[in-house]
Amino acid sequence: MIDFLKRLFGQSSSSTTAKERLRLVLMTDHLELSPELIEAMKRDLVDVISRHVEVDRDKIEVNFERQDSALALLANIPILSVSRPIGNPTLVPVETVPSPTAPDVAQPRVRKRRRRAAKKAAATSVAPASAAAQ
Amino acid sequence: MQQTQIVQDEVQSSAPAHRLGRAIVLTSGKGGVGKTTTTANLGTALAHRGARVVLVDADVGLRNLDIVLGLESRVKHHLLDVLEERASLDEALVPGKHSEQLFLLAAAQSREKDEVDAAKMKALISSLRERFDYVLIDCPAGIELGFRNAVAGADEAIVICTPEVAAVRDVDRVVGLLGNRFRPQLVINRLRPNLVKKGKMLSVEDVNAILRLPLLGVIADEPDIIVTTNRGEPLALRKDTPTGAAYHAIAARVAGEDVPAPMPAAPKVTILERVGSLFGARRA
Numbered sequence: 506m507i508d509f510l511k512r513l514f515g516q517s518s519s520s521t522t523a524k525e526r527l528r529l530v531l532m533t534d535h536l537e538l539s540p541e542l543i544e545a546m547k548r549d550l551v552d553v554i555s556r557h558v559e560v561d562r563d564k565i566e567v568n569f570e571r572q573d574s575a576l577a578l579l580a581n582i583p584i585l586s587v588s589r590p591i592g593n594p595t596l597v598p599v600e601t602v603p604s605p606t607a608p609d610v611a612q613p614r615v616r617k618r619r620r621r622a623a624k625k626a627a628a629t630s631v632a633p634a635s636a637a638a639q
Numbered sequence: 640m641q642q643t644q645i646v647q648d649e650v651q652s653s654a655p656a657h658r659l660g661r662a663i664v665l666t667s668g669k670g671g672v673g674k675t676t677t678t679a680n681l682g683t684a685l686a687h688r689g690a691r692v693v694l695v696d697a698d699v700g701l702r703n704l705d706i707v708l709g710l711e712s713r714v715k716h717h718l719l720d721v722l723e724e725r726a727s728l729d730e731a732l733v734p735g736k737h738s739e740q741l742f743l744l745a746a747a748q749s750r751e752k753d754e755v756d757a758a759k760m761k762a763l764i765s766s767l768r769e770r771f772d773y774v775l776i777d778c779p780a781g782i783e784l785g786f787r788n789a790v791a792g793a794d795e796a797i798v799i800c801t802p803e804v805a806a807v808r809d810v811d812r813v814v815g816l817l818g819n820r821f822r823p824q825l826v827i828n829r830l831r832p833n834l835v836k837k838g839k840m841l842s843v844e845d846v847n848a849i850l851r852l853p854l855l856g857v858i859a860d861e862p863d864i865i866v867t868t869n870r871g872e873p874l875a876l877r878k879d880t881p882t883g884a885a886y887h888a889i890a891a892r893v894a895g896e897d898v899p900a901p902m903p904a905a906p907k908v909t910i911l912e913r914v915g916s917l918f919g920a921r922r923a
């Protein structure tokens with residue numbers, strides 16, 4: 506009878522609520538348990554974005570947040586420069602940057618360019634994008 | 640003295656030196672979901688099958704298993720006495736009330752969980768495996784030292800879960816901590832089929848869609864468990880009751896028999912439903 510009334514008022518059953526809460530809580534638990542996974546996601550995310558704009562890898566923040574019905578990934582990725590010169594031969598001597606996150610072959614080049622751009626952005630601090638980096 | 644003799648006879652008569660018994664820890668993470676109750680009933684059912692069983696209460700400081708088995712007045716020595724060599728194993732093993740195949744190694748009531756030496760615990764479980772077919776270890780709640788000590792000597796795990804969000808979450812964590820070595824199997828305890836039917840309780844499928852563990856069986860939320868615990872006589876002694884039979888089915892599955900996982904039957908029609916049926920069509 507009560508069930509019938511509840512259904513009439515469109516209230517979902519408590520087991521459905523329990524299931525949903527369980528799904529979300531375990532998703533968060535599992536993420537908490539594997540920081541390597543978060544690191545890997547962060548890395549991949551940045552690699553993709555870096556193809557189009559230059560980002561400040563050191564200031565990236567990736568978080569997972571429970572929102573009422575879902576788990577949200579919130580990424581704060583400061584952009585250093587939107588005009589990313591393609592095929593611009595770099596004049597800076599190759600420096601070895603210790604890269605604990607990605608043993609990628611392409612990694613040193615990206616990092617190098619980013620560093621230069623960072624210096625430039627910090628020096629001029631005109632582009633609105635650079636403000637995000639501060 | 641007489642009891643000690645019985646133990647030794649038991650051991651010498653039927654324990655082949657080459658075949659080690661199985662050490663199974665019953666754990667859950669969350670407290671109060673039925674680890675002790677399941678240990679007592681599964682042990683009783685396994686012994687009924689003819690296996691030699693020892694139940695080890697690893698819940699040091701919160702001893703319960705002796706009560707559930709009705710053996711509290713017979714406990715003279717406990718786990719820590721054995722680990723610290725104040726008593727021999729034979730002195731500490733308490734024979735069961737209803738079976739000559741079942742023994743209890745009680746926990747110390749006035750000691751702390753961190754007083755257990757994990758290495759010694761491991762050695763003790765190994766020596767029990769030489770003497771019994773099954774060593775069932777009743778794990779304390781939590782995932783701290785007490786849990787680690789209880790798990791130390793085990794080579795298999797049975798996880799106990801109730802159909803509740805917190806219990807499922809804790810089992811998920813415990814299974815993660817156990818890793819693959821223990822091949823954990825699942826017992827769902829205190830299921831209320833009528834609530835599941837009404838959509839008010841997580842179903843077996845809901846729980847195991849998340850845990851994805853081999854299901855040993857499901858035990859109903861059973862008022863008789865409280866009554867039998869009051870008396871110190873595990874319900875598994877009454878194989879004629881549905882829940883007693885369910886423990887026997889779980890024991891058979893643990894022993895490797897190919898029987899279906901017990902599942903609590905649909906409940907009798909409630910008064911409310913009966914009243915409802917007066918107004919509507921009567922169901923078959």
Ligand SMILES: Nc1ncnc2c1ncn2[C@@H]1O[C@H](COP(=O)(O)OP(=O)(O)OP(=O)(O)O)[C@@H](O)[C@H]1O
Pocket residue numbers: 667669670671672673674675676677698703778779780828829830858859860861862864865868
């Ligand atoms: N299937 C059941 N139906 C009804 N009551 C039950 C059932 N299983 C256990 N109980 C009751 O639930 C309570 C807790 O059970 P038990 O002591 O076995 O849990 P536990 O997991 O060992 O607890 P702890 O974490 O404190 O050691 C007891 O009162 C017991 O009688």
Ligand SMILES: [Mg+2]
Pocket residue numbers: 674675676698703777778779
């Ligand atoms: Mg207990």
